[in-house]
Amino acid sequence: MTSHRRQLLRSHPRLMTSLMAGTLVGVALPGPASAIVRILAGWNVAIWAYLALMSLLVARGNEERIYRLARQEDRNAVFVLAVMSLGAMLSLAAIVVELASVKNVAGGARLMHYGLTAATVIGSWLLLGTVYMFHYAHLYYRAPEGDRPLRFPDESLRPGYWDFLYFSFTIAVAAQTSDISIASTAMRKAVLAQSVLSFFFNAAIIGMSINIAAGVVGS
Numbered sequence: 001m002t003s004h005r006r007q008l009l010r011s012h013p014r015l016m017t018s019l020m021a022g023t024l025v026g027v028a029l030p031g032p033a034s035a036i037v038r039i040l041a042g043w044n045v046a047i048w049a050y051l052a053l054m055s056l057l058v059a060r061g062n063e064e065r066i067y068r069l070a071r072q073e074d075r076n077a078v079f080v081l082a083v084m085s086l087g088a089m090l091s092l093a094a095i096v097v098e099l100a101s102v103k104n105v106a107g108g109a110r111l112m113h114y115g116l117t118a119a120t121v122i123g124s125w126l127l128l129g130t131v132y133m134f135h136y137a138h139l140y141y142r143a144p145e146g147d148r149p150l151r152f153p154d155e156s157l158r159p160g161y162w163d164f165l166y167f168s169f170t171i172a173v174a175a176q177t178s179d180i181s182i183a184s185t186a187m188r189k190a191v192l193a194q195s196v197l198s199f200f201f202n203a204a205i206i207g208m209s210i211n212i213a214a215g216v217v218g219s
Contacts, residue, residue: 013103014053022046029040036098037113043091047123054130062159063141070138078146084131085197088124092204095120099211101217114212123173128201132194133168139187149184155182201218 024040033041095117102113140150140159150161150167170178171194182188 006166014057015050015084016082018046018050018053020048034101036094036101037116040091040098041117043094043219044116044119044123047081047127048119049132051126054134058165059159061156063160066137066161067141069134070141077135081131081135084127085193088128089197090202091120091124092201092208093206094165099208117208117212121208125201125205128170128194129141129165129172132171132190133161133164135190136187137164137169139184139190140164143184148182149182149187151183153179158213168194171195172202 021040021044025045026038029038029041030094030206038059056068102110102117105113105179136150137159140148143149150159151196157163167177167180170176173197177191182191
């Protein structure tokens with residue numbers, strides 16, 4: 001194991017554990033599963049495991065823990081964010097290939113393929129909002145006390161993960177920042193990146209949902 005991988009495992013244990021679990025499932029799938037099915041199955045295991053682990057972290061998170069994690073994950077934060085965002089977008093390309101191949105599958109097998117596709121779409125969308133939520137939280141708590149990159153309406157608030165989750169998914173759903181103001185260039189860059197990714201992702205979800213619904217009705 002290289003030093004970079006060891007560093008990632010130490011700084012992002014939940015992410016690396018989830019990715020390893022997904023890789024094992026994708027490789028170990030029984031039967032004559034296609035490469036796309038293996039990729040999507042592995043990706044689903046990885047992202048849903050990661051989301052489950054992150055949900056536990058959010059439920060137990062407080063200011064002190066967020067600050068500690070922000071310092072721990074600082075070095076690879078942008079790299080991890082870029083890789084996860086790229087993975088989510090590439091999963092959409094894999095879904096397009098999967099939907100094209102489903103036309104040659106009949107009956108219950110087709111419904112299973114549609115279920116895998118739907119799980120991938122939902123999981124990848126949730127993944128984007130979640131990884132950006134953690135990025136916003138870490139940007140906030142890495143900044144000096146008097147120079148925070150976000151301004152909350154309640155100036156005495158010590159925001160937790162739920163506050164950053166609200167901020168992130170408001171951008172993902174409505175492409176706006178609601179009642180929280182942005183006060184730094186680094187934060188604006190992150191919000192811009194999420195807004196652009198969310199626009200294309202949401203457009204793709206609409207198109208794929210129509211395709212899946214038509215396929216289910218047709219089957």
